[in-house]
Amino acid sequence: MRRAALVGAGVSKFGVRKASYRDLIWEAGKACFDSMPGVKPRDVEGLVVGSVMPERTAFQSHISSLAAEALGIRPSALSARTEHMCASGTVGIRYAYAFIAAGLADLVMVLGVEKLTAPTGEEAILNMGTGVDREWEAPFGLTAPPCFALAAQRHMAEYGTTEEQLAMVGVKNHNHAAKNPNAHFNKGATLDQVLCSRMIATPLRLFMCSPITDGAAAVLIASEERARTLTDKPVWIRGTGQALDGFQLTSLHADYARWPALDRAARAAYTMAGVGPREVDVAEVHDCFAIAELIACEELGFCGKGEAGPFVAAGRSDYGGEVVVNPRGGLIGCGHPLGATGVAQAAEIFVQLRDEAGARQVPAAAIGLTHNNSGMGEHVVMIYGRDRA
Protein backbone atom coordinates (compact mmCIF):
# COMPACT_ATOMS: atom_id res chain seq x y z
CA MET A 1 0.00 0.00 0.00
CA ARG A 2 1.35 3.43 -0.93
CA ARG A 3 1.65 6.32 1.50
CA ALA A 4 -0.41 9.48 1.05
CA ALA A 5 -0.26 12.99 2.45
CA LEU A 6 -2.23 16.21 2.60
CA VAL A 7 -0.40 18.80 0.50
CA GLY A 8 -2.94 21.62 0.45
CA ALA A 9 -6.01 22.79 2.35
CA GLY A 10 -8.42 25.70 2.36
CA VAL A 11 -11.68 26.69 4.01
CA SER A 12 -14.42 29.18 3.11
CA LYS A 13 -15.85 31.57 5.65
CA PHE A 14 -18.46 29.60 7.64
CA GLY A 15 -21.73 31.25 8.65
CA VAL A 16 -25.14 32.33 7.41
CA ARG A 17 -23.67 33.28 4.07
CA LYS A 18 -24.90 35.52 1.30
CA ALA A 19 -23.41 33.06 -1.16
CA SER A 20 -24.67 30.35 -3.50
CA TYR A 21 -23.78 26.66 -3.34
CA ARG A 22 -21.35 27.23 -6.22
CA ASP A 23 -19.91 30.39 -4.59
CA LEU A 24 -18.97 28.26 -1.58
CA ILE A 25 -17.27 25.67 -3.83
CA TRP A 26 -15.28 28.46 -5.50
CA GLU A 27 -14.22 29.93 -2.15
CA ALA A 28 -12.93 26.69 -0.67
CA GLY A 29 -11.32 25.66 -3.97
CA LYS A 30 -9.57 29.01 -4.27
CA ALA A 31 -8.27 28.82 -0.70
CA CYS A 32 -7.02 25.27 -1.27
CA PHE A 33 -5.23 26.03 -4.55
CA ASP A 34 -3.73 29.17 -2.94
CA SER A 35 -2.18 26.96 -0.25
CA MET A 36 -0.41 24.85 -2.92
CA PRO A 37 0.77 27.19 -5.69
CA GLY A 38 2.49 24.35 -7.58
CA VAL A 39 -0.83 22.73 -8.42
CA LYS A 40 -3.23 23.98 -11.10
CA PRO A 41 -6.79 22.63 -11.44
CA ARG A 42 -5.83 20.59 -14.54
CA ASP A 43 -3.18 18.74 -12.49
CA VAL A 44 -5.81 17.23 -10.19
CA GLU A 45 -6.71 13.69 -11.27
CA GLY A 46 -9.63 13.06 -9.00
CA LEU A 47 -12.35 14.79 -7.03
CA VAL A 48 -14.54 13.53 -4.21
CA VAL A 49 -17.26 15.87 -2.95
CA GLY A 50 -18.89 15.39 0.44
CA SER A 51 -22.33 16.98 0.39
CA VAL A 52 -25.46 15.81 2.17
CA MET A 53 -28.54 17.62 0.97
CA PRO A 54 -28.00 19.81 -2.09
CA GLU A 55 -31.13 18.19 -3.57
CA ARG A 56 -33.14 19.99 -0.90
CA THR A 57 -31.09 23.15 -0.36
CA ALA A 58 -29.85 23.92 -3.87
CA PHE A 59 -32.25 21.69 -5.87
CA GLN A 60 -29.18 20.13 -7.38
CA SER A 61 -27.71 16.64 -7.80
CA HIS A 62 -24.77 15.50 -9.99
CA ILE A 63 -22.57 17.28 -7.51
CA SER A 64 -19.06 16.04 -8.24
CA SER A 65 -19.34 16.96 -11.92
CA LEU A 66 -20.69 20.39 -11.04
CA ALA A 67 -17.82 21.03 -8.61
CA ALA A 68 -15.19 19.68 -11.01
CA GLU A 69 -16.38 22.02 -13.73
CA ALA A 70 -16.66 24.95 -11.32
CA LEU A 71 -13.03 24.47 -10.30
CA GLY A 72 -11.60 23.52 -13.70
CA ILE A 73 -10.74 19.99 -12.59
CA ARG A 74 -10.82 17.32 -15.34
CA PRO A 75 -11.05 14.05 -13.38
CA SER A 76 -9.20 11.18 -15.05
CA ALA A 77 -8.94 8.75 -12.13
CA LEU A 78 -11.82 9.38 -9.73
CA SER A 79 -14.98 11.48 -9.52
CA ALA A 80 -17.60 10.79 -6.86
CA ARG A 81 -19.89 12.30 -4.28
CA THR A 82 -20.14 10.99 -0.73
CA GLU A 83 -23.37 11.34 1.22
CA HIS A 84 -22.87 9.99 4.70
CA MET A 85 -24.72 12.62 6.71
CA CYS A 86 -22.42 14.52 9.10
CA ALA A 87 -19.40 12.30 8.32
CA SER A 88 -19.58 12.78 4.53
CA GLY A 89 -16.35 14.81 4.40
CA THR A 90 -14.15 12.30 6.19
CA VAL A 91 -15.69 9.39 4.31
CA GLY A 92 -14.65 11.27 1.15
CA ILE A 93 -11.10 11.59 2.46
CA ARG A 94 -11.00 7.84 3.06
CA TYR A 95 -12.06 7.16 -0.54
CA ALA A 96 -9.40 9.49 -1.91
CA TYR A 97 -6.81 7.90 0.37
CA ALA A 98 -7.79 4.39 -0.75
CA PHE A 99 -7.47 5.34 -4.43
CA ILE A 100 -4.04 6.82 -3.84
CA ALA A 101 -2.86 3.97 -1.62
CA ALA A 102 -3.97 1.50 -4.31
CA GLY A 103 -2.04 3.31 -7.00
CA LEU A 104 -5.14 4.40 -8.94
CA ALA A 105 -4.48 8.14 -8.52
CA ASP A 106 -1.64 10.44 -7.49
CA LEU A 107 -3.42 13.72 -6.74
CA VAL A 108 -7.02 14.00 -5.55
CA MET A 109 -9.05 16.87 -4.15
CA VAL A 110 -11.65 16.23 -1.47
CA LEU A 111 -14.15 19.03 -1.13
CA GLY A 112 -17.01 19.31 1.33
CA VAL A 113 -19.82 21.80 0.80
CA GLU A 114 -23.24 22.60 2.21
CA LYS A 115 -25.66 25.49 1.76
CA LEU A 116 -27.77 24.60 4.79
CA THR A 117 -29.62 27.86 5.35
CA ALA A 118 -31.51 27.64 2.03
CA PRO A 119 -34.26 27.74 0.94
CA THR A 120 -35.76 28.92 4.28
CA GLY A 121 -34.80 28.73 7.95
CA GLU A 122 -37.93 26.70 8.69
CA GLU A 123 -37.07 24.10 6.10
CA ALA A 124 -33.43 23.93 7.25
CA ILE A 125 -34.42 22.16 10.46
CA LEU A 126 -36.96 19.94 8.71
CA ASN A 127 -34.24 18.91 6.25
CA MET A 128 -32.01 17.78 9.13
CA GLY A 129 -34.66 15.17 9.93
CA THR A 130 -33.64 13.28 6.80
CA GLY A 131 -30.59 12.07 8.75
CA VAL A 132 -32.66 9.98 11.16
CA ASP A 133 -35.02 7.15 10.29
CA ARG A 134 -37.89 8.44 8.11
CA GLU A 135 -40.32 5.76 9.28
CA TRP A 136 -39.54 5.18 12.96
CA GLU A 137 -37.95 8.40 14.24
CA ALA A 138 -38.43 11.50 12.08
CA PRO A 139 -42.28 11.37 11.96
CA PHE A 140 -42.25 12.29 15.67
CA GLY A 141 -40.29 15.46 14.81
CA LEU A 142 -36.95 13.96 15.79
CA THR A 143 -33.77 15.74 14.65
CA ALA A 144 -30.24 15.62 16.08
CA PRO A 145 -30.56 17.73 19.27
CA PRO A 146 -32.85 15.37 21.20
CA CYS A 147 -30.79 12.33 20.11
CA PHE A 148 -27.67 13.77 21.71
CA ALA A 149 -29.71 15.12 24.64
CA LEU A 150 -30.73 11.52 25.39
CA ALA A 151 -27.03 10.58 25.50
CA ALA A 152 -26.36 13.54 27.79
CA GLN A 153 -29.17 12.42 30.12
CA ARG A 154 -27.67 8.93 30.33
CA HIS A 155 -24.13 10.32 30.84
CA MET A 156 -25.36 12.49 33.70
CA ALA A 157 -27.27 9.55 35.24
CA GLU A 158 -24.39 7.06 34.86
CA TYR A 159 -21.36 9.22 35.66
CA GLY A 160 -22.61 12.30 37.49
CA THR A 161 -21.67 14.64 34.65
CA THR A 162 -22.98 18.16 35.34
CA GLU A 163 -24.52 20.95 33.27
CA GLU A 164 -21.50 23.11 34.14
CA GLN A 165 -19.15 20.50 32.66
CA LEU A 166 -21.24 20.35 29.49
CA ALA A 167 -21.17 24.15 29.40
CA MET A 168 -17.37 24.19 29.65
CA VAL A 169 -17.21 22.54 26.21
CA GLY A 170 -19.25 25.44 24.85
CA VAL A 171 -17.02 28.00 26.59
CA LYS A 172 -13.80 26.41 25.30
CA ASN A 173 -14.97 26.01 21.73
CA HIS A 174 -16.59 29.44 21.45
CA ASN A 175 -13.37 30.97 22.80
CA HIS A 176 -11.26 28.97 20.33
CA ALA A 177 -13.53 30.11 17.48
CA ALA A 178 -12.87 33.73 18.46
CA LYS A 179 -9.34 33.17 17.11
CA ASN A 180 -10.58 31.68 13.84
CA PRO A 181 -11.66 34.26 11.25
CA ASN A 182 -13.49 31.56 9.25
CA ALA A 183 -15.67 30.48 12.19
CA HIS A 184 -19.41 31.13 12.31
CA PHE A 185 -19.05 32.72 15.78
CA ASN A 186 -16.21 35.07 16.73
CA LYS A 187 -17.27 36.57 20.07
CA GLY A 188 -16.28 33.87 22.55
CA ALA A 189 -18.50 32.98 25.51
CA THR A 190 -18.44 32.92 29.30
CA LEU A 191 -19.74 30.11 31.52
CA ASP A 192 -22.69 32.32 32.51
CA GLN A 193 -23.55 33.02 28.89
CA VAL A 194 -23.58 29.33 28.04
CA LEU A 195 -25.60 28.35 31.12
CA CYS A 196 -28.12 31.15 30.53
CA SER A 197 -28.54 30.54 26.82
CA ARG A 198 -31.89 29.24 25.55
CA MET A 199 -32.77 25.62 26.34
CA ILE A 200 -32.93 23.53 23.16
CA ALA A 201 -33.41 19.97 24.43
CA THR A 202 -32.79 19.26 28.12
CA PRO A 203 -29.95 19.50 29.20
CA LEU A 204 -28.47 21.00 26.00
CA ARG A 205 -28.62 24.79 25.70
CA LEU A 206 -28.05 26.86 22.58
CA PHE A 207 -24.32 27.51 23.20
CA MET A 208 -23.77 23.77 23.71
CA CYS A 209 -25.09 23.09 20.18
CA SER A 210 -23.62 23.57 16.71
CA PRO A 211 -25.62 26.01 14.58
CA ILE A 212 -27.00 25.62 11.05
CA THR A 213 -24.27 26.97 8.83
CA ASP A 214 -23.20 27.40 5.22
CA GLY A 215 -19.62 26.57 4.32
CA ALA A 216 -17.11 24.60 2.29
CA ALA A 217 -13.62 23.20 2.72
CA ALA A 218 -11.12 21.44 0.46
CA VAL A 219 -7.93 19.44 0.81
CA LEU A 220 -5.48 18.08 -1.74
CA ILE A 221 -4.17 14.57 -1.11
CA ALA A 222 -1.11 13.24 -2.95
CA SER A 223 0.84 10.02 -3.23
CA GLU A 224 4.24 10.06 -1.50
CA GLU A 225 6.05 10.44 -4.80
CA ARG A 226 3.88 13.38 -5.92
CA ALA A 227 3.89 14.97 -2.45
CA ARG A 228 7.70 15.05 -2.42
CA THR A 229 7.71 17.08 -5.66
CA LEU A 230 5.14 19.55 -4.33
CA THR A 231 6.09 20.46 -0.77
CA ASP A 232 8.68 20.15 1.99
CA LYS A 233 5.91 19.88 4.56
CA PRO A 234 3.45 17.14 3.62
CA VAL A 235 1.07 16.08 6.38
CA TRP A 236 1.02 12.28 6.31
CA ILE A 237 -2.06 10.14 6.61
CA ARG A 238 -0.94 7.68 9.27
CA GLY A 239 -4.08 5.79 10.17
CA THR A 240 -7.81 5.53 9.65
CA GLY A 241 -10.77 3.62 11.03
CA GLN A 242 -14.54 3.54 10.61
CA ALA A 243 -17.14 1.51 12.51
CA LEU A 244 -20.91 1.28 12.84
CA ASP A 245 -23.03 0.34 15.83
CA GLY A 246 -26.31 1.14 14.14
CA PHE A 247 -28.50 3.66 12.40
CA GLN A 248 -31.65 3.76 14.51
CA LEU A 249 -31.41 5.02 18.09
CA THR A 250 -32.66 1.68 19.36
CA SER A 251 -29.77 -0.18 17.68
CA LEU A 252 -27.13 1.59 19.76
CA HIS A 253 -25.51 0.57 23.03
CA ALA A 254 -28.18 0.54 25.73
CA ASP A 255 -26.72 3.33 27.85
CA TYR A 256 -26.27 5.87 24.98
CA ALA A 257 -23.34 7.37 26.91
CA ARG A 258 -21.09 4.66 25.52
CA TRP A 259 -20.21 4.65 21.83
CA PRO A 260 -18.47 1.31 21.15
CA ALA A 261 -18.18 2.05 17.41
CA LEU A 262 -15.97 5.05 18.18
CA ASP A 263 -13.76 2.92 20.41
CA ARG A 264 -13.39 0.39 17.57
CA ALA A 265 -12.74 3.05 14.91
CA ALA A 266 -10.14 4.72 17.14
CA ARG A 267 -8.35 1.46 17.93
CA ALA A 268 -8.14 0.63 14.22
CA ALA A 269 -6.69 4.06 13.46
CA TYR A 270 -4.21 4.03 16.37
CA THR A 271 -2.99 0.54 15.45
CA MET A 272 -2.50 1.52 11.82
CA ALA A 273 -0.69 4.72 12.82
CA GLY A 274 1.46 3.02 15.46
CA VAL A 275 0.57 5.65 18.07
CA GLY A 276 -1.65 5.81 21.14
CA PRO A 277 -3.98 8.46 22.53
CA ARG A 278 -1.26 9.96 24.76
CA GLU A 279 0.75 10.86 21.68
CA VAL A 280 -2.01 12.93 20.08
CA ASP A 281 -1.14 16.64 20.35
CA VAL A 282 -4.17 18.12 18.63
CA ALA A 283 -7.60 16.68 17.90
CA GLU A 284 -10.58 17.89 15.92
CA VAL A 285 -13.51 15.98 17.37
CA HIS A 286 -17.16 16.02 16.34
CA ASP A 287 -18.72 18.33 18.94
CA CYS A 288 -22.08 18.70 17.19
CA PHE A 289 -23.29 18.98 20.80
CA ALA A 290 -21.23 19.39 23.98
CA ILE A 291 -22.00 15.85 25.12
CA ALA A 292 -20.48 14.48 21.92
CA GLU A 293 -17.10 16.03 22.71
CA LEU A 294 -17.18 14.55 26.23
CA ILE A 295 -18.01 11.04 25.02
CA ALA A 296 -15.48 11.35 22.17
CA CYS A 297 -12.69 12.26 24.62
CA GLU A 298 -13.49 9.08 26.54
CA GLU A 299 -13.82 6.71 23.59
CA LEU A 300 -10.69 8.14 21.92
CA GLY A 301 -8.79 7.35 25.12
CA PHE A 302 -7.89 10.92 26.08
CA CYS A 303 -9.39 10.22 29.52
CA GLY A 304 -11.13 7.33 31.26
CA LYS A 305 -14.77 6.31 30.70
CA GLY A 306 -17.07 8.69 32.55
CA GLU A 307 -14.24 11.13 33.34
CA ALA A 308 -14.64 13.61 30.48
CA GLY A 309 -16.68 16.11 32.48
CA PRO A 310 -13.91 16.81 35.02
CA PHE A 311 -11.31 16.37 32.21
CA VAL A 312 -12.65 19.28 30.15
CA ALA A 313 -13.55 21.40 33.19
CA ALA A 314 -9.94 21.19 34.42
CA GLY A 315 -8.62 22.47 31.10
CA ARG A 316 -6.89 19.22 30.24
CA SER A 317 -8.25 19.37 26.66
CA ASP A 318 -7.24 23.01 26.17
CA TYR A 319 -3.95 24.81 25.44
CA GLY A 320 -1.46 23.77 28.13
CA GLY A 321 -3.30 20.49 28.73
CA GLU A 322 -2.56 16.96 27.51
CA VAL A 323 -4.25 17.41 24.12
CA VAL A 324 -5.82 20.48 22.51
CA VAL A 325 -9.32 19.51 21.42
CA ASN A 326 -11.00 21.59 18.70
CA PRO A 327 -8.54 24.49 18.31
CA ARG A 328 -10.48 25.87 15.30
CA GLY A 329 -13.58 26.14 17.51
CA GLY A 330 -15.18 22.82 16.70
CA LEU A 331 -18.64 22.46 15.26
CA ILE A 332 -20.04 24.52 18.15
CA GLY A 333 -17.89 27.55 17.28
CA CYS A 334 -17.36 27.11 13.53
CA GLY A 335 -20.80 25.80 12.65
CA HIS A 336 -21.57 22.48 11.02
CA PRO A 337 -22.09 22.62 7.25
CA LEU A 338 -22.46 18.82 7.23
CA GLY A 339 -20.38 17.70 4.24
CA ALA A 340 -17.79 20.41 4.84
CA THR A 341 -17.11 19.57 8.48
CA GLY A 342 -14.84 16.54 8.11
CA VAL A 343 -12.81 18.29 5.42
CA ALA A 344 -12.50 21.45 7.54
CA GLN A 345 -11.25 19.28 10.42
CA ALA A 346 -8.53 17.88 8.14
CA ALA A 347 -7.69 21.41 6.95
CA GLU A 348 -7.13 22.47 10.58
CA ILE A 349 -4.84 19.51 11.27
CA PHE A 350 -2.98 20.43 8.05
CA VAL A 351 -2.10 23.92 9.29
CA GLN A 352 -1.46 22.76 12.85
CA LEU A 353 1.08 20.08 11.85
CA ARG A 354 2.82 22.54 9.50
CA ASP A 355 3.10 25.13 12.28
CA GLU A 356 0.98 27.55 10.22
CA ALA A 357 -2.04 27.93 12.52
CA GLY A 358 -1.15 31.41 13.77
CA ALA A 359 -2.99 32.45 16.92
CA ARG A 360 -4.45 28.95 17.21
CA GLN A 361 -1.13 27.10 16.93
CA VAL A 362 -0.70 24.14 19.26
CA PRO A 363 3.02 24.23 20.19
CA ALA A 364 5.14 21.51 18.55
CA ALA A 365 2.13 19.60 17.21
CA ALA A 366 3.37 16.37 15.59
CA ILE A 367 0.37 14.03 15.73
CA GLY A 368 -3.15 15.17 14.87
CA LEU A 369 -6.46 13.32 14.95
CA THR A 370 -9.87 13.97 13.44
CA HIS A 371 -13.12 12.36 14.56
CA ASN A 372 -16.27 12.75 12.48
CA ASN A 373 -19.54 10.97 13.18
CA SER A 374 -22.86 10.44 11.49
CA GLY A 375 -25.35 10.08 14.30
CA MET A 376 -24.20 8.54 17.56
CA GLY A 377 -23.80 5.11 16.00
CA GLU A 378 -21.19 5.64 13.31
CA HIS A 379 -17.69 7.05 13.68
CA VAL A 380 -14.73 7.82 11.44
CA VAL A 381 -11.25 8.55 12.77
CA MET A 382 -8.18 9.80 10.89
CA ILE A 383 -4.68 10.16 12.32
CA TYR A 384 -2.17 12.47 10.66
CA GLY A 385 1.56 12.88 11.31
CA ARG A 386 4.09 15.67 10.73
CA ASP A 387 6.55 12.82 10.22
CA ARG A 388 6.13 9.96 7.77
CA ALA A 389 7.04 7.35 10.44
Next chain:
Amino acid sequence: MTYLRAVDPFPLESADDTKLHEFYRSLASGRLVTTRCLQCRTTAWPPRGFCGECASDRFEWVDLPGEGTIHAFTVQEAGLPAGFDGPRVFAILKVGGHRVFAALVNADMAALGIGQRVRLAPLRVADDPKGNARWLPAFTTA
Protein backbone atom coordinates in the same frame (compact mmCIF):
# COMPACT_ATOMS: atom_id res chain seq x y z
CA MET B 1 -46.10 28.40 3.03
CA THR B 2 -46.94 26.66 -0.25
CA TYR B 3 -43.45 25.26 -0.59
CA LEU B 4 -43.52 23.56 2.82
CA ARG B 5 -46.89 21.92 2.18
CA ALA B 6 -45.17 19.79 -0.41
CA VAL B 7 -43.11 18.13 2.33
CA ASP B 8 -44.73 15.08 3.93
CA PRO B 9 -42.90 14.11 7.13
CA PHE B 10 -44.94 10.94 7.75
CA PRO B 11 -44.41 7.43 6.36
CA LEU B 12 -46.68 5.87 3.74
CA GLU B 13 -48.48 3.16 5.70
CA SER B 14 -51.02 1.60 3.33
CA ALA B 15 -50.84 -1.99 2.04
CA ASP B 16 -49.94 -0.57 -1.39
CA ASP B 17 -46.97 1.26 0.07
CA THR B 18 -45.29 -1.01 2.60
CA LYS B 19 -44.74 -4.64 3.50
CA LEU B 20 -45.17 -3.52 7.13
CA HIS B 21 -48.78 -2.39 6.67
CA GLU B 22 -49.99 -4.88 9.30
CA PHE B 23 -48.10 -2.91 11.95
CA TYR B 24 -50.06 0.23 11.17
CA ARG B 25 -53.39 -1.61 10.80
CA SER B 26 -52.90 -3.10 14.29
CA LEU B 27 -51.79 0.24 15.71
CA ALA B 28 -55.01 1.86 14.50
CA SER B 29 -56.91 -0.63 16.70
CA GLY B 30 -54.67 0.05 19.70
CA ARG B 31 -52.33 -2.96 19.42
CA LEU B 32 -48.53 -2.84 19.30
CA VAL B 33 -47.15 -5.65 17.15
CA THR B 34 -43.81 -6.47 15.62
CA THR B 35 -42.17 -9.07 13.40
CA ARG B 36 -40.66 -12.43 14.35
CA CYS B 37 -38.41 -14.23 11.88
CA LEU B 38 -39.88 -17.60 10.88
CA GLN B 39 -36.44 -19.11 10.36
CA CYS B 40 -34.33 -18.07 13.39
CA ARG B 41 -37.21 -16.84 15.62
CA THR B 42 -35.55 -13.47 16.32
CA THR B 43 -38.13 -10.87 17.33
CA ALA B 44 -37.25 -7.45 15.98
CA TRP B 45 -38.01 -3.89 16.99
CA PRO B 46 -38.88 -1.98 14.97
CA PRO B 47 -40.56 -4.50 12.63
CA ARG B 48 -38.60 -5.51 9.56
CA GLY B 49 -39.12 -7.43 6.33
CA PHE B 50 -35.64 -8.92 6.22
CA CYS B 51 -33.85 -10.66 9.09
CA GLY B 52 -30.40 -9.20 9.69
CA GLU B 53 -29.41 -12.30 11.66
CA CYS B 54 -30.20 -15.11 9.22
CA ALA B 55 -31.13 -13.28 5.98
CA SER B 56 -34.64 -14.74 5.84
CA ASP B 57 -37.50 -12.62 4.54
CA ARG B 58 -40.28 -14.74 6.02
CA PHE B 59 -41.81 -13.39 9.20
CA GLU B 60 -44.92 -13.45 11.38
CA TRP B 61 -46.57 -10.76 13.50
CA VAL B 62 -46.42 -11.02 17.30
CA ASP B 63 -47.89 -8.79 20.01
CA LEU B 64 -45.80 -6.56 22.25
CA PRO B 65 -47.13 -5.25 25.56
CA GLY B 66 -48.81 -1.86 25.28
CA GLU B 67 -46.88 -0.55 28.27
CA GLY B 68 -43.32 -0.06 29.42
CA THR B 69 -40.98 2.23 31.32
CA ILE B 70 -38.79 5.27 30.52
CA HIS B 71 -35.08 4.51 30.01
CA ALA B 72 -34.08 8.06 28.95
CA PHE B 73 -35.98 11.17 27.99
CA THR B 74 -35.45 14.77 26.90
CA VAL B 75 -37.79 17.72 26.56
CA GLN B 76 -37.16 19.72 23.41
CA GLU B 77 -38.23 23.33 23.81
CA ALA B 78 -36.77 24.99 20.72
CA GLY B 79 -35.39 24.14 17.31
CA LEU B 80 -38.18 21.75 16.31
CA PRO B 81 -38.83 21.15 12.61
CA ALA B 82 -41.60 23.04 10.82
CA GLY B 83 -45.00 21.59 11.70
CA PHE B 84 -43.94 20.20 15.11
CA ASP B 85 -44.67 22.14 18.31
CA GLY B 86 -42.71 22.24 21.56
CA PRO B 87 -42.22 21.43 24.29
CA ARG B 88 -41.96 17.92 22.93
CA VAL B 89 -40.92 14.86 24.96
CA PHE B 90 -38.73 12.26 23.24
CA ALA B 91 -37.94 9.04 25.06
CA ILE B 92 -36.23 5.70 24.84
CA LEU B 93 -38.60 3.20 26.43
CA LYS B 94 -38.24 -0.36 27.62
CA VAL B 95 -41.16 -2.35 26.20
CA GLY B 96 -41.33 -6.15 26.47
CA GLY B 97 -37.56 -6.62 26.36
CA HIS B 98 -37.08 -4.17 23.49
CA ARG B 99 -35.89 -0.59 23.47
CA VAL B 100 -38.47 1.56 21.71
CA PHE B 101 -38.07 5.17 20.60
CA ALA B 102 -41.20 7.32 20.77
CA ALA B 103 -42.57 10.75 21.52
CA LEU B 104 -44.62 10.97 24.71
CA VAL B 105 -47.85 12.81 23.95
CA ASN B 106 -50.07 14.53 26.53
CA ALA B 107 -47.46 13.51 29.10
CA ASP B 108 -47.67 14.45 32.76
CA MET B 109 -44.49 16.57 32.76
CA ALA B 110 -44.17 16.43 36.56
CA ALA B 111 -44.13 12.62 36.43
CA LEU B 112 -41.31 12.34 33.89
CA GLY B 113 -38.35 10.35 35.17
CA ILE B 114 -36.22 7.31 34.46
CA GLY B 115 -38.28 4.23 35.36
CA GLN B 116 -41.66 6.04 35.02
CA ARG B 117 -44.37 3.79 33.57
CA VAL B 118 -45.80 4.62 30.14
CA ARG B 119 -48.50 3.17 27.89
CA LEU B 120 -49.16 3.07 24.16
CA ALA B 121 -51.17 6.05 22.88
CA PRO B 122 -51.49 5.70 19.08
CA LEU B 123 -51.33 9.14 17.47
CA ARG B 124 -53.38 9.96 14.39
CA VAL B 125 -51.48 12.25 12.03
CA ALA B 126 -52.29 13.76 8.64
CA ASP B 127 -53.82 11.38 6.10
CA ASP B 128 -51.58 10.24 3.29
CA PRO B 129 -51.91 11.91 -0.14
CA LYS B 130 -54.50 9.29 -1.18
CA GLY B 131 -56.66 9.97 1.90
CA ASN B 132 -55.68 6.92 3.98
CA ALA B 133 -55.56 7.46 7.76
CA ARG B 134 -52.10 7.32 9.33
CA TRP B 135 -51.00 6.48 12.88
CA LEU B 136 -47.71 6.73 14.80
CA PRO B 137 -46.74 4.53 17.79
CA ALA B 138 -46.67 7.31 20.39
CA PHE B 139 -46.80 6.69 24.15
CA THR B 140 -48.01 8.65 27.16
CA THR B 141 -47.32 8.61 30.89
CA ALA B 142 -49.33 5.88 32.64
